[in-house]
Amino acid sequence: MSKVQMPVSLLRxxxxxxxxxLERLDLRTVGDLMRHFPRGYEDRTVLTDVAALADGMxxxxxxxxxxxxxxxxxxxxxxxxxxxxxxxxxxxxxxFNSPHAADRLxxxxxxxxxxxxxxxxxxxxxxxxxxxxxxxxxTSDGRLVPIYPTTAGLSQYKxxxxxxxxLAYADEATELxxxxxxxxxxxxxxxxxxxxVHNPPDRELLERARTRLAFEELFILALVLxxxxxxxxxxxxxxxxxxxxxxxxxxxNLTGAQMRCVKELLADMARGTPAMRxxxxxxxxxxxxxxxAACVYAAAKAGVQSALMAPTELLAEQHYQSMRxxxxxxxxxxxxxxxxxxxxxxxxxxxxxxxxxxxxxIGTHALLSEDVAFSQLGLVITDEQHRFxxxxxxxxAHAGExxxxxxxxxxxxTPIPRTLSLVLYGDLDISELNELPPGRTPVQTILVPxxxxxxTYAFMRSLFKQGxxxxxxxxxxxxxxxxxxxVETHTQTLSEAFRDYTVKFLHGRMKTDERxxxxxAFVRGxxxxxxxxxxxxxxxxxxxxxxxxxxxxxxxxxAQLHQLRxxxxxxxxxxxxxxxxxxxxxxxRERLKALCAxxxxxxxxxxxxxxxxxxxxxxxxxxxxxxxxxxxLGGDMSLFSDARDAAHALTMADPELEDxxxxxxxxxKIIRMRPESS
Ligand code: ADP
Ligand code: MG
Numbered sequence: 001m002s003k004v005q006m007p008v009s010l011l012r013x014x015x016x017x018x019x020x021x022l023e024r025l026d027l028r029t030v031g032d033l034m035r036h037f038p039r040g041y042e043d044r045t046v047l048t049d050v051a052a053l054a055d056g057m058x059x060x061x062x063x064x065x066x067x068x069x070x071x072x073x074x075x076x077x078x079x080x081x082x083x084x085x086x087x088x089x090x091x092x093x094x095x096f097n098s099p100h101a102a103d104r105l106x107x108x109x110x111x112x113x114x115x116x117x118x119x120x121x122x123x124x125x126x127x128x129x130x131x132x133x134x135x136x137x138x139t140s141d142g143r144l145v146p147i148y149p150t151t152a153g154l155s156q157y158k159x160x161x162x163x164x165x166x167l168a169y170a171d172e173a174t175e176l177x178x179x180x181x182x183x184x185x186x187x188x189x190x191x192x193x194x195x196x197v198h199n200p201p202d203r204e205l206l207e208r209a210r211t212r213l214a215f216e217e218l219f220i221l222a223l224v225l226x227x228x229x230x231x232x233x234x235x236x237x238x239x240x241x242x243x244x245x246x247x248x249x250x251x252x253n254l255t256g257a258q259m260r261c262v263k264e265l266l267a268d269m270a271r272g273t274p275a276m277r278x279x280x281x282x283x284x285x286x287x288x289x290x291x292x293a294a295c296v297y298a299a300a301k302a303g304v305q306s307a308l309m310a311p312t313e314l315l316a317e318q319h320y321q322s323m324r325x326x327x328x329x330x331x332x333x334x335x336x337x338x339x340x341x342x343x344x345x346x347x348x349x350x351x352x353x354x355x356x357x358x359x360x361x362i363g364t365h366a367l368l369s370e371d372v373a374f375s376q377l378g379l380v381i382t383d384e385q386h387r388f389x390x391x392x393x394x395x396x397a398h399a400g401e402x403x404x405x406x407x408x409x410x411x412x413x414t415p416i417p418r419t420l421s422l423v424l425y426g427d428l429d430i431s432e433l434n435e436l437p438p439g440r441t442p443v444q445t446i447l448v449p450x451x452x453x454x455x456t457y458a459f460m461r462s463l464f465k466q467g468x469x470x471x472x473x474x475x476x477x478x479x480x481x482x483x484x485x486x487v488e489t490h491t492q493t494l495s496e497a498f499r500d501y502t503v504k505f506l507h508g509r510m511k512t513d514e515r516x517x518x519x520x521a522f523v524r525g526x527x528x529x530x531x532x533x534x535x536x537x538x539x540x541x542x543x544x545x546x547x548x549x550x551x552x553x554x555x556x557x558x559a560q561l562h563q564l565r566x567x568x569x570x571x572x573x574x575x576x577x578x579x580x581x582x583x584x585x586x587x588x589r590e591r592l593k594a595l596c597a598x599x600x601x602x603x604x605x606x607x608x609x610x611x612x613x614x615x616x617x618x619x620x621x622x623x624x625x626x627x628x629x630x631x632x633l634g635g636d637m638s639l640f641s642d643a644r645d646a647a648h649a650l651t652m653a654d655p656e657l658e659d660x661x662x663x664x665x666x667x668x669k670i671i672r673m674r675p676e677s678s
Contacts (some may be wrong), residue, residue: 004031011165015579018162023155023475032192033166034173036159038146044114045144051088055119061126063091063109069102071357072346084111087428092125104131114145117226137552144200163198170194176663177216183645187212201432217597222647223657223667232406234274236378240266240302245296248331256433258287258623262294264431269379269407276407282433283601284566289319289412289536291433292381293326300332304378304406309360313338313512314519315383318541320362325361337372338514378458381409413563434602443569445596447553450582457497459576464501464528468546473533473564475555477507483583485551493530498657501528508535534560536567543571553579554588558608561592562601 007029009019027033048059063084072081080095080102095101105111115129148159170191177187188196193209200206244263247254254262258527261280268276282288296306308323310316320336327334335349335358352358355377361367376388411427448456460470472494476486486529504527506518513534520619521527523542528538534556548568555563561579569575579592655662 002031002174004029004034004174005284006030006169007164008033008162011162013165016163018154018158019177022153024151025154026148030166031173032206032272033142033163034198035171036148036163039149040147040552041144041206042114042147043144044112046114049088050086050091050124050328053089053091053117053119053124056115056116058116060112060114061091062086064108064594065105068107069093071102081645088132089124092123094127094130096123098128101131113557114563141253144203144356146198146200153239153547158500164656167195167198167581170614174666176220176666177212177648178548178660178663181219181650183568184646185215185642187215189407191214206489211639215639217642218640219647220663220667222644222668223651223663224670232272233275235269235407236301236302236404238269238302238304238378238407240270240298243294243298245330246297247435250290250326252437253289255287255435255437257282257431257433258291258558261291261431264429266407268429269295269302272404275405276409277428278408279410279412279430280427280432281412283436284413284563285436285570286433287437288414288433289322289368290326292411293323294407295379295381295407296327296360297330298303299331299379299407300327302378302476305353305356305358305374306377306379306381307367307377308364309361309367309382310364310383313340313364314523315538316364319383323360324360332359333357334360337361337366341366343628354543377406379407379409380409383411389421399600413566439571441574442599443565443575445565445577445579445599447592447596450580453580456549456578456636460525460529460549461498463546463576464498466575467544469522469525469527469542469544470529470547470549470568471536471545471564472529472551473534473536474531474547474551477509477533483552484555487531490551494529494531498529502526503529503531506530506532506535508533534564536564541565541570542567544573545570546573546575546576548577549580550577552583553581553592554584558591558604562604563593565595565599567602584590600662 008014008022008027009016009029011033014022022028022033025036027036030508036048042058044060045063047061048057049063050063053061061294063086065082065084067083069080072079079097080098082093082102082105083094084091090189091113091530111131113129113131115126118127146160146163147156148163150156150159173194175190182188188208190212193212196205197207197213202210225599235662243266261282263282265276265278268278280288280291292308296308299306308316308319310319316336316338320334324334333351333352337346337349337353341349349361350371350373353361354373354375366372371480373529374529387638392588408428463470474487474490475487476484478488479486487505487507491503495503504518505522506515508515510518518527518530519536519540523540525544528535545568549567550556550564556564565577568577579595581588581592586594591607595604598604650660652658657667
């Protein structure tokens with residue numbers, strides 16, 4: 001047995017208690033420990049002068065102890081206090097709950113402390129700082145200290161210690177990357193990479209080690225995905241019909257990107273097996289609807305039915321309208337199925353579906369009810385699928401009366417870099433609409449200083465006078481926080497400011513039917529100004545809305561702001577997006593300026609990813625992709641495509657990974673672990 005499979009309890013310093021704690025982190029073997037990657041690093045390479053400490057700042061100081069530590073027993077918790085100083089100032093050190101701190105500190109010695117500073121008046125203090133280094137030989141070459149994901153009761157210190165011990169076996173770590181691939185990309189060995197991520201000598205090497213480990217994870221993910229694909233369900237072959245009538249009935253020409261996507265989708269459907277599972281990704285307004293309609297047309301001509309599932313009744317209705325316009329002139333029978341149909345209509349719709357008279361049904365989750373039966377369901381489309389769980393997708397996908405799985409098309413307007421989609425929607429192929437139809441006037445976006453608020457309102461009034469409508473988005477539903485506006489309080493203010501117009505509000509805590517009522521009134525133009533939370537983010541189409549005001553814009557991610565902005569600029573009118581962010585710091589302003597500077601959702605998503613990091617952006621764990629550690633998702637996007645290419649090349653050359661038994665075993669283990677998704 002390889003040493004990396006050795007149980008952690010055999011390491012020195014790992015007793016019963018530690019063993020149990022490690023098990024909670026799923027760390028059972030020495031190999032597990034070595035692959036427990038830091039979630040970040042404390043930078044102790046830079047020393048800060050005591051005089052330069054600011055309140056709340058986390059820093060490293062090099063000081064000499066000017067008093068012996070004393071135990072203070074006040075009325076509150078007892079603590080150990082010591083005074084220290086460097087050339088620039090005096091620092092008070094306080095240690096709570098650490099009776100041994102006193103033993104480790106001696107008057108007259110020099111130490112490096114790492115911790116959060118607080119300023120009481122002009123006196124700097126640190127509470128429970130880490131005692132980093134001791135002795136007089138302190139130089140300024142500090143360290144990057146790993147911070148691990150851990151569990152209650154297991155200190156960073158202890159975890160670092162046992163991981164350090166596990167690294168004695170780093171030479172025996174299983175190398176999963178084939179040597180040809182390592183050579184091609186100039187990657188270091190797994191043993192070196194492991195030693196370095198846990199104990200980085202400098203940033204440059206750390207970066208190289210992380211890149212190598214990230215590549216490995218992505219490479220393995222890509223292998224997992226290709227292998228899963230091979231076992232995909234059989235779909236029905238839907239030969240592509242003559243599409244000319246469809247194109248000719250359109251009031252415009254498709255863009256190049258639309259043409260390409262239609263081709264990709266129809267090719268999947270024509271091939272049949274495996275059934276199509278494709279994500280159609282396109283910025284707001286890129287024209288996904290017509291691409292989906294082309295597929296529905298092809299499916300209908302091949303004699304099967306299609307279903308489109310939307311997250312809300314309103315969206316279902318809007319799709320129903322536009323799909324009918326596109327398809328009914330071509331003899332495709334389109335129907336609508338929502339929860340609020342009366343019995344009689346519902347019955348008629350069900351009969352149409354069962355009898356095969358209806359070619360295409362559009363609906364909400366009502367489509368998932370038990371009694372919905374299709375004659376021949378061949379294509380399932382979901383819009384804005386992040387609102388639907390994978391499970392629901394699967395359920396509908398199996399609602400067909402045949403053994404063959406329906407083809408699945410997922411439409412998403414959440415702009416995600418292609419490479420990341422690969423991770424998020426790992427089991428889907430991707431088609432990308434990276435081009436907007438011609439003739440759009442881009443939305444003009446402005447970061448408005450607070451002092452111009454009234455001016456903005458005056459401008460809104462002038463738009464409303466011309467018959468336009470608008471949105472105001474607030475981060476909170478209720479409450480009157482000075483800093484953050486809420487829908488409820490702000491609606492009051494705005495009702496005053498826009499007394500001559502109808503102002504209504506909308507938020508996620510309202511009942512669904514109430515929400516839909518307000519939304520419908522807005523669609524019909526009976527409401528001029530809609531104050532809302534981000535619930536309006538998803539896909540509603542009101543071409544008459546010409547201004548979007550976003551309050552406390554600093555509270556939203558770039559991708560989300562872009563999505564909100566996409567609610568305007570959908571018609572022929574010049575449109576505007578006004579951002580208020582009175583409390584924005586420099587960094588936030590930079591972010592918001594990026595939004596003002598471009599209307600390109602993908603560029604913004606990329607930037608958002610860079611600024612916020614993949615953790616916030618993705619939530620990988622929830623999406624059921626195993627084996628992706630945070631270490632895997634650095635900023636370097638080309639890594640994704642490289643890893644994918646390498647995996648494909650290897651799969652071509654050696655489909656069963658016969659020459660790579662360790663890799664094969666690893667991939668298979670992940671496939672077994674991975675939750676089934678459709
Ligand atoms: P989204 O991708 O956001 O769902 P839609 O499908 O709703 O976008 O399309 C947005 C608008 O663009 C619709 O009014 C649609 O009719 C129009 N449109 C779509 N494709 C084209 C095109 N090739 N040329 C001109 N207008 C188009
Ligand atoms: Mg849409």
